[in-house]
Amino acid sequence: MQAEFEIAVEDERQMAFAAGCLVTAWRDMHRHGDGRLTLASYTLGLGLFVPMAAVHLACVIDFLFVGTGVPGGALLAGASANPVLGWTQARSIPALILLWSSLGVGHLCLAWLLLNRDWLRIFKVGAAVGAATVTLLLLMAVLLLDTTVLISHVAMLAIEFIALAAAARWHARLISNASPGTA
Template identity: 45%
Template sequence: MEAEFGAAVEDGRPLLFALGCLIAAWREIGKQSEGRLIVANYALSLGLLIPMAALQFQQATGFLSAAEGQPFGVPGAGAGPNPYLIWSHNSAIPILLIIRLLLGTAHLCLAWMLVEGDWPRVVKCGTLIGAAMITLSLFTGVLMLDLSPLRAQFAELAIELGALVVFSRWHIRVLSDATPEPLTP
């Protein structure tokens, strides 16, 4: 391949040679089970995990913008904020902000670990995300805040964790089907 690249450089077409290699690699990646697994891992990371992290960070910035008044929804949509709960809501902002930032960071870490194929850490990070979401919902419920924004996130979390289980089984099957390479002394 280095000789072919050297010839392409002499002809003045190294970029065309690299593009041809890239196209050939994309054709071959779908023919192998490891290649399909890698593409699916990237698709899950880029299509679900990173947008979920962005959603968590976007909701965390909602706690920082005090110009809009109350940073989170109160159950009575037509009623104004309960004057007896304003102090507790304002006191909870740092904790809710930390949980949201933790969830966003954990989703980014989960995407990275999935692409790396580090399954023990994927399990630990998935457990952390689940615990943080449960904590967030309990804390939000105790503060008598609107839980409706969390419904979609729990549904997406269930899809996310279900996909991770499917991917881990797929990964195990691909590894068990792979023939071990002989060790050279």
């Protein structure tokens, strides 16, 4: 390969040589276990975690700008007519926005860590995302707010964690099957 590259340099076709190598590597990627894991990781990260982050951050934007025209208007649209409970619900908006934002950022971190295959940090960030989800669910339930949207997020989080566990097992299997010199 080095000799082919030197010939490409002499002909001033380094970019064409590099592009050919890239196309060949891309074409053969699915034939190797590590390549399949890489493709699956990118699919999971870009196809699941990034969209979930966008959904969580869209909830923040929804809380801030949609509804009655005041911050938290969409959240308070279904708020209680009870003045004490309504006051409590209105004062909880910053905490709810912080929790929704942390879920969005957490999902972006999970996507990034998945692509880096940093399983220890994935476990830590996943635990934080799970804790934030449970906290958000409990807070919304205590405030008597509509939790139906969040229930679907909890189900999606369970699917995400199952997919992460499968990817971690797959990676561990690849490492254990690799020869000692390539691990």
